[in-house]
Amino acid sequence: MTTYDLYIGGRDVPPGSGQYFDTVEPFSGNAWARIARGTAQDADTAVRAAHAAFEHKDWRDITATRRGAILRRFADLIVAHADRLGQIEQRDNGKLIAEVSGQVRGVAEWFHYYAGLADKDGGRVIPINKPGVFNYIRHEPLGVVVAITPWNSPLALTAWKLAPALAAGNTVVVKPSEFTSASLIELARLGTEAGLPAGVLNVVTGFGAEIGDALVRHPLTRKVAFTGGEAGGRAVNIAAAEGFKSVTLELGGKSPNIILADADLDQAIKGAVSGIFGASGQTCMAGSRLLVHDSCHDAVVAGLVEVLKSARIGDPSDFETQIGPIATRPQWEKILGYVEIAKAEGAVLEYGGYAPEGPQYGCGQFVVPAIFTGVSNDMRIAQEEVFGPVLSVIRFSDDEEALRIANDTRFGLAAAVWTRSLERAMHFVDRLQAGTVWVNNYRSTSFTTTFGGYKDSGLGREGGPDAMREFQQDKSVWITGSPNRANPFVLG
Structure with missing residues (x-):
């Protein structure tokens, strides 16, 4: 059987425990691959690798245009490997090959879309009410993003998070469902081939109780993007709130x-x-x-x-x-x-x-x-x-x-x-x-517009230009041309 290690820092990494578990084809019931069983120690390693990559000049100092170019290359590689990725995902979660084939090519479109948006976000200039002062707002990345994704559409639902997060300049640790991990390890490898610096995209596999909580609560995690059930989303939201981390939750429905x-x-x-x-x-x-x-x-x-x-x-x-x-x-x-x-x-x-x-x-x-x-x-x-x-x-x-x-x-x-x-x-x-x-239609979605829920169906939105804002924070910059004109004792 194929064996999949963790993917941390741009390379395959065996789990610290040395343990693996089987992933099973839903149709035949046969095990076809072995997946690394990550631990809290592995979660720590992955988050620290992502944090180091966020601080490193190879990612921190490149232009937004360069980030977009890497994402375009990533999208092209996804198209080139679409059949293989689709076969792996179909084998893992039992989805129709006719549906998965189109869905994988749709994943590439998400990366192309956010590649184009990467250098279109210029912040904004504020018409400030103080003479001699210039103020503008920078939109800056948050840092390490943890993406927790489900088994029903792992590649697509990960792309909804990964593409805007990377376009905004963050680094990412993906925790896929233990039932459908293989396709996301393959995706991460393509990201490195596309030019993502080591540690910008990491995948840790295993069981939620063993690594998910550790990823969410890690002090270096700044954002959690979760798709899954209502109970899991509530637990993520509570855990993230303790560290004042922002969340995007795409949960259930009874539509x-x-x-x-x-x-x-x-x-x-x-x-x-x-x-x-x-x-x-x-x-x-x-x-x-x-x-x-x-x-x-x-x-x-x-x-x-x-x-x-x-x-x-x-x-x-x-x-x-x-x-x-x-x-x-x-x-x-x-x-x-x-x-x-x-x-x-x-x-x-x-x-x-x-x-x-x-x-x-x-x-x-x-x-x-x-x-x-x-x-x-x-x-x-x-x-x-x-x-x-x-x-x-x-x-x-x-x-x-x-x-x-x-x-x-x-x-x-x-x-x-x-x-x-x-x-x-x-x-x-x-x-x-x-x-x-x-x-007069149903299930229409697009990377060009938002998707998300009211009430217990979640928090935040995915898709469209506003999705990048889910992975950014604002910095207000004040510039005085002549220091003598600034009065440090006057506020408001």
């Missing part, structure tokens, strides 16, 4: 996908399928609550079932496969557990919700997409994030009821509305409590 009576039902049904069953439902923005007007409820449910009957479930390395396995065994068990919870609460299972059997399903880590009707919004299936291919269909009778149901959740990551009326669409856009609202 409402709302079909109004005047919607184009064919398109809305396609959007609902894509919204919840894409990536086997293992995405934070999944449209897991489908709110449907009474007048078209039955037609929508029938259409959903018809689509799923023809869905191809199986080997994710086959480009024809449409629904792949669940990424981890614990998550597979959790999803099947929620199916039983929903039944016990009185929801009606219209389709799916079981683990298919047969040699075409490898080790059997699949869940046939589930559709529940008769769901009320106070059921656990409607309030708790399942993170799998489970759809809760909820009826409503008018627009105000739809909005009340949609906003009746502690999450606020995303939402969508399907309608032919621009007036109604804008009314929903105004009232929906979500960081992203789609109108």
Whole structure:
């Protein structure tokens, strides 16, 4: 099997413990690589390497234009190695190869975008209220950034953090999920090949309880960017607050996908399928609550079932496969557990919700997409994030009821509305409590705009030009041309 060490200071470094653990293919159930089991000592080594690189002239003193050039080279190398990176990630988390291939090339676009922004941030000049004084604001990097990323889209969700952090001049330590570490070690190696000085990009692998807390609490860490579950995000936020560290938290969702009576039902049904069953439902923005007007409820449910009957479930390395396995065994068990919870609460299972059997399903880590009707919004299936291919269909009778149901959740990551009326669409856009609202589409994202949540779905934003500001701090500079004009005893 392939063995992956830690990546610290521009080179492969064995873990201090000498221990490794297996990473397993979700489809076959076979171990295919050994991953270094990092310790708190390794976390300390990585953060200190990143801090030394931040202070070193090879990174500190280069121009922003030069940083952009390195990131462009990084992006080009990602494209050149896209097929290999995609195969590694697909093997690690079981995602469809058709989806991963495009996603890896999308990672390169993130680096190209922030490469272009690297030398476009000029700070700002302040029209100060004091004569003979010049004041301007510098935007400066924070220092060492710790990026903690999940197993569902490791390369993409790391790029969302890594590209703006590097463009802003920071150094980074990435802690990937223990289930999907290999592709990020490969990515870090490409970063060094692109010209990132040693220590600017480091990857430490292992288990969160053993190294994650040490990275967050390290006195040299200045920023934590986390994507994951609500409980993990809350723990990170509390730990970071003790050291006055800034955080970006991209957490869970229970996103409402709302079909109004005047919607184009064919398109809305396609959007609902894509919204919840894409990536086997293992995405934070999944449209897991489908709110449907009474007048078209039955037609929508029938259409959903018809689509799923023809869905191809199986080997994710086959480009024809449409629904792949669940990424981890614990998550597979959790999803099947929620199916039983929903039944016990009185929801009606219209389709799916079981683990298919047969040699075409490898080790059997699949869940046939589930559709529940008769769901009320106070059921656990409607309030708790399942993170799998489970759809809760909820009826409503008018627009105000739809909005009340949609906003009746502690999450606020995303939402969508399907309608032919621009007036109604804008009314929903105004009232929906979500960081992203789609109108007549679902799951659209881009490096050019922001993504993030309201309420318990997180803090801060990723994407777009403002994302660089998440990795910067302001310095106010006061310059007096003639020292004699400055009065040290006058304030304000």
